[in-house]
Amino acid sequence: MNSNLKKIIMTALFAALACVATMSIRIPTPGTGGYIHPGDAIVILAGIILGPVYGMLAGGIGSALSDLIGGYFVYVPITLVIKGLVALVSGLIYQKMCRSGKNRYIAVILGGITDIVFVAGGYFICEFFLYGSGAAASIPANIIQGVGGLIISAVLYPVLIAIPDVRQAAYEAKN
Numbered sequence: 001m002n003s004n005l006k007k008i009i010m011t012a013l014f015a016a017l018a019c020v021a022t023m024s025i026r027i028p029t030p031g032t033g034g035y036i037h038p039g040d041a042i043v044i045l046a047g048i049i050l051g052p053v054y055g056m057l058a059g060g061i062g063s064a065l066s067d068l069i070g071g072y073f074v075y076v077p078i079t080l081v082i083k084g085l086v087a088l089v090s091g092l093i094y095q096k097m098c099r100s101g102k103n104r105y106i107a108v109i110l111g112g113i114t115d116i117v118f119v120a121g122g123y124f125i126c127e128f129f130l131y132g133s134g135a136a137a138s139i140p141a142n143i144i145q146g147v148g149g150l151i152i153s154a155v156l157y158p159v160l161i162a163i164p165d166v167r168q169a170a171y172e173a174k175n
Contacts, residue, residue: 011046015061043149044087045157050173051173090111109150124138
């Protein structure tokens with residue numbers, strides 16, 4: 001199969017996985033109208049496995065699509081940018097750290113830390129313009145969601161990387 005076609009198919013697959021993971025398990029957060037979900041793990045892994053650019057597309061589009069389908073219309077562009085940046089930076093960290101192949105798990109954890117910072121900080125900044133100082137109420141839930149994304153991505157990474165096509169995609173993304 002054409003390598004470019006395979007990359008596009010994997011990107012679409014990860015976008016769909018990000019959307020489904022975001023929508024499948026929703027833990028409502030009191031007072032904010034938001035929810036905690038496991039979708040961030042897929043966003044992190046999209047950047048790591050697909051590389052920064054394709055991961056950014058998959059993570060951003062898939063997460064934004066879940067906001068669109070779920071009725072969180074005002075968050076669609078915000079989510080597109082924030083989750084896209086999480087995948088982009090996670091992918092860049094993985095590329096830089098894994099040239100020798102030794103620091104893969106540390107790179108996944110750093111991708112999770114990136115998620116915590118970008119999601120808690122990014123949504124706070126955007127929500128501040130929408131809601132004022134009340135936006136701070138979403139920070140604890142976003143930190144919890146980010147920690148969950150870090151843990152789930154660290155657990156799923158060795159499982160996914162054991163799949164030959166995924167391992168090949170991750171190898172191509174870091175080189």
